[in-house]
Amino acid sequence: MGRLTGRKCLGAGYAEILIEAGLANSGCLKNILSGKSYAKALFSLKAVTEALERLLFNVFLEEEKPDIPYEILFNLLHSCTPESLNSTLKDPTLLKLIGDYLQYQDKVCRGHLGKTGMFWLSMMDHARLVFMMDFAVKTNNFELFHHCNGAMEDLFFAYDGHNYARYLTWFEAFLTNIDLSHPDALDYIKLGAIAVA
Structure with missing residues (x-):
């Protein structure tokens, strides 16, 4: 997993992101990128993927200006239980927002934000695959x-x-x-x- 990320992102700035974000120093960077330090590599991949997801979602909000069900999301934050999560995920406004965001990701995959956006979104997709595999084994x-x-x-x-x-x-x-x-x-x-x- 770390080895694949290191090879895919070679020269793309991933190593620099890890150092600038304080997720790695120059001493452990090689082990993270080669996959020898599995726990650190997985943690770093999760942190970078979440940061990229937040950046992409902010661009989506700026460009598409969707309706956001703030009240429903705030209720979920104040009472985060499996029942409240299930009821929140049935809300049509939230489902529309999620659907619109997935459509926007498809636009980015087709080059809406340029080749750099396409590359980092493909990196996020591969990271999600790793996270799903980890989840599948644990559950x-x-x-x-x-x-x-x-x-x-x-x-x-x-x-x-x-x-x-x-x-x-x-x-x-x-x-x-x-x-x-x-x-x-x-x-x-x-x-x-x-x-x-």
Whole structure:
């Protein structure tokens, strides 16, 4: 994960962002970018991705000027429970805002903010994939784990992880056909085979 980020963002300013933000110093930067310092690399990737997401959302607000359901969001902040979150996510105004933001991200992917915006948004998409994989393993979500493994093949292949890409291709085919090759194994996997305790 850190190695892929280091290779993808080589020369793009990612290392400079980490140093300027105080997330790394020159001594540990090489270990973060190579993936040897996994925890620091993951923390740094989360922090940079969140900063990029906030910057993109601010540009979206300035350009699109959407209606923001402030009252609903403030209520969620004051009473953050699973029930209030579920009711908030059913609000049509908030759903429209989220939908508009996703459409704006598609515009950015097509070059609305230039090639730099396209690059950093692709970096955010790859980071989200890493976060989803981490979440899938921690929560034993087999379907999400399966999806993330399949989506990471191209990413590894593109950034010089050919052996990982080769193995993930085989592993994806194995997971897809697991019911045929190993009947009833999926039931055991869903009971906790992939989770990290």
